[in-house]
Amino acid sequence: MAVDVFDDDGRPLRGEKGELVCTRPFPSMPIGFWNDPDGKRYHDAYFATFPGIWAHGDYAEITPEDGLIIHGRSDAxxxxxxxxxxxxxxxxxxxxxxxxxxxxxxxxxxxxxxxxxxxxxxxxxxxxxxxxxxxxxxxxxxxxxxxxxxxxxxxxxxxxxxxxxxxxxxxxxxxxxxxxxxxxxxxxxxxxxxxxxxxxxxxx
Incomplete structure (x- = not known):
């Protein structure tokens, strides 16, 4: 998966905490929600933070060794x-x-x-x-x-x-x-x- 960590302005971070994102589609990505005909709930859940970039609400950090640390939910x-x-x-x-x-x-x-x-x-x-x-x-x-x-x-x-x-x-x-x-x-x-x-x- 193409993952990254972005700051509030959508710029990649290294060695700092930010929003965990997926920059390209991945096989298990849902294509929509049930009873969401216009796709608004789906968009608001995953694509409202950074246009066209999947963000599901995890607060993370990429280390200098390219390890990934999850620090919790970004909404918390x-x-x-x-x-x-x-x-x-x-x-x-x-x-x-x-x-x-x-x-x-x-x-x-x-x-x-x-x-x-x-x-x-x-x-x-x-x-x-x-x-x-x-x-x-x-x-x-x-x-x-x-x-x-x-x-x-x-x-x-x-x-x-x-x-x-x-x-x-x-x-x-x-x-x-x-x-x-x-x-x-x-x-x-x-x-x-x-x-x-x-x-x-x-x-x-």
């Missing part, structure tokens, strides 16, 4: 202080912390900036106390940058996911910001979204 990229961060960069560190089952990270609009908020689901019997919170922050800081360290870390009992088991960062971000969530019917546990509504810890 965080931008604290103007620095673009892939959520996968944070997840890779959090999963090293004993006691954390899984986590979900969003960017919360805060003043004129964005702050990183991390939600964690812990193993049975574990509680997010100051010691565990400090361990999570220290692990992230030691292996990434200070910008990656969450401003808030909150424990939740469940995390919303699709029917195929994928966590849905965008839906959580919308709930935190009081915005509607589309396609709730695509979630395996839509009731989990209520855990993120109007949280006092995110008001200051």
């Amino acid at each position: 990229v965080l931008n604290p202080g103007g620095v673009r961060i892939g959520t996968a960069e944070i997840y890779r560190q959090v999963e090293k912390v004993e006691g954390v089952l899984e986590s979900l990270c969003i960017g919360q609009e805060w003043g004129d900036d964005v702050r990183v908020v991390l939600f964690v689901r812990l193993k049975d019997g574990r509680v997010l106390d100051d010691a565990l919170r400090d361990e999570i922050k220290a692990t992230i800081r030691a292996n990434t940058t200070p910008r990656h360290v969450p401003a808030r870390i909150l424990q939740v009992e469940d995390l919303p996911r699709t029917l195929s088991g994928k966590l849905v960062e965008l839906a959580v971000r919308n709930v935190v910001h009081g915005q509607p969530v589309k396609n709730r019917e695509a979630l395996a546990n839509p009731e989990a979204l209520s855990l993120f509504e109007d949280l006092p810890e995110l008001r200051d």
Whole structure:
């Protein structure tokens, strides 16, 4: 496959993070969507970002050795202080912390900036106390940058996911910001979204 990584202006990047694209057709590329007679949904899903270039929403980086690193979904990229961060960069560190089952990270609009908020689901019997919170922050800081360290870390009992088991960062971000969530019917546990509504810890 003819893959590349583009910046926001459609220019190829090397050694920097950007949008993963396919610059030529490939055998498994769908030719359209069901019940999309004018092709608008298909176009908006894959070709709206860069005209004529397939982009499916992955945030990636091509290394100097021509390796490919996937940093997460581009629609979930965080931008604290103007620095673009892939959520996968944070997840890779959090999963090293004993006691954390899984986590979900969003960017919360805060003043004129964005702050990183991390939600964690812990193993049975574990509680997010100051010691565990400090361990999570220290692990992230030691292996990434200070910008990656969450401003808030909150424990939740469940995390919303699709029917195929994928966590849905965008839906959580919308709930935190009081915005509607589309396609709730695509979630395996839509009731989990209520855990993120109007949280006092995110008001200051």
